Amino acid sequence: MKPDNVIACHECDLLLQRPPRLRALVPHCPRCGARVSGAAPGPKTLDRMCALALAALLMYCVAQIFPIVALDAAGVVSHATLADAVRALWSNGQPVVAVLVFCTTMLFPLLELAAWLYLLAPLRAARVPRRFAPVLHAVQRLRPWSMVEVLMLGVLVTMVKMTSVAHVIAGPALFAFAGLAGMLAFLSSIEPAGLWNARDELVALRPSDADDPVPSAGGITVPDALPATGGSSGSSGLTAHAAGLIACHHCARVQPAPAHGQRCTRCGSPLHARRPRSVARTAALAAAAALLYIPANLLPVMRATSLGRAEDDTILGGVAYFWTSGDWALAVVVFVASVLVPMLKLAILALQATAAHRGARWRPRERARLHRLVECVGRWSMLDVFVVALTIALVHFGTFADITPGPGALAFGAVVVLTMCASMQFDPRLIWDGACGPTAARRTS
Structure with missing residues (x-):
């Protein structure tokens, strides 16, 4: 051929x-x-x-x-472009x-x-x-x-x-x-x-x-x-x-297969049989994301001030707001994108890194599907960050109503970025190396 x-x-x-x-x-x-x-x-x-x-x-x-x-x-109109949202975040200390x-x-x-x-x-x-x-x-x-x-x-x-x-x-x-x-x-x-x-x-x-x-x-x-x-x-x-x-x-x-350090004959990219230190990098990034996931959920993502009364809003607080307001479908969407998806990503990344390190042979096709799932849904966790950006750009009515970003927005954005990077660092071929040979994954991770 x-x-x-x-x-x-x-x-x-x-x-x-x-x-x-x-x-x-x-x-x-x-x-x-x-x-x-x-x-x-x-x-x-x-x-x-x-x-x-x-x-x-x-x-x-x-x-x-x-x-x-x-x-x-x-009668007071406030409008927001995307550039307004970026400027609002910058001017509010984020x-x-x-x-x-x-x-x-x-x-x-x-x-x-x-x-x-x-x-x-x-x-x-x-x-x-x-x-x-x-x-x-x-x-x-x-x-x-x-x-x-x-x-x-x-x-x-x-x-x-x-x-x-x-x-x-x-x-x-x-x-x-x-x-x-x-x-x-x-x-x-x-x-x-x-x-x-x-x-x-x-x-x-x-x-x-x-x-x-x-x-x-x-x-x-x-x-x-x-x-x-x-x-x-x-x-x-x-x-x-x-x-x-x-x-x-x-x-x-x-x-x-080249000697170490050789480049592709067509595009010039470095060639590696498997991504170098894939499992170690995935585990490190996932661990950092897991640590930040705690303050991301506990700290307020924004603070609303109305007539001198301030109220902090966390991610779970936003889910509860939609649920109690009768917007059940939206509450489910926010809960899935901002709470469930990050938890699933961290659990799947931990599972993949552990299984690849041990050369696991069980259900490689299902684990490959889990990897594709993480890559597909990981970006959707940015939902809350965008909601915060647009909200603070829109609500600036002086003493009547004003919204500012909280430290939870930075922590949550970091969780999204770290989990996406962890997923990109994981080499899915290690799943099949383990399925085809019990020591292959250890040699290539």
Whole structure:
């Protein structure tokens, strides 16, 4: 089998046949169920994605310029843009939280959209953009931290919460953010490995377009009969590590396992059979998050002052407020996103790190699903941070009503960031190393 027709699952390391370009279903690994790298996108797909990225950039501009929501309290109107929320956090003594909100809702989405346009527009014109590798790497790193859809949920929670204070008016930016969230969700379906394959096809036709020559992945030996995506392989099958091969974590190219410190022959990224010190880093970050989770729930996330009377509001206090107000559905949403999800993330991260360190062999497919679950829901815990930012930007009616952020907001934001980093540091291939050999996980962690 030709090396270009071979891929390795990024979660379990199983060697597979590359799926064909024309395929109705999303290809998945037959052993662990993870989505695997697809073929290069066709011209029509590039056209659609390029148009979508341009429309999303225009929608982003509208969302940043106009107010998201406004309050009308006895004729006194207060409105808030996203920039107002960031400034309110900064001026109220929470610069770290202000930077976190700015990066996740303003800077990173803008950089992601600009990078997509930089990559897709030339590829659509059958050209390879310069600095292709670092720009695509930036997209991969920015993707988890762009949280427009979480912000949208935070806006809805804030609007419901403010109905007891004043008349709530939806602003133009609310609808712009809704459209932007949907467009970014579609753009996130683009597989970076597929763009690398499209780049290689263009470089094969026009070598002068490449920043550097694309070395051949020759010299690797793989069997002609490999499982296809979407089939069934159970827990058996040849892995890249067992075959003396390694798959680049960024571009997914399968190549001979190098000596320590060698870089990928296609994108230049450092190659590692497994992430160095994955278990130790995951455990350390999860432990730090667990310590901060206590003050995040005990300390107030904001303080409300009305007619000289001050009242602290914790995360659990917000859940109780919605429940007693009759907004049971919203109380459940806030409880799940802000209380249950962080607890589950910490428990799952502790389970994964312990199991990988001990080389556990039980239920690898279920543990792989738990890892994907943590990566999927981790970002949604930022909900309370966004609610705090929008609330303090809206409620500033002097002595009548004023809201300021509390220390719990910083602690909770740190918990979200640390758990996301811990999940990113964990190498899911260690799950299958333990399932295939009791000492493999210890050797690679």
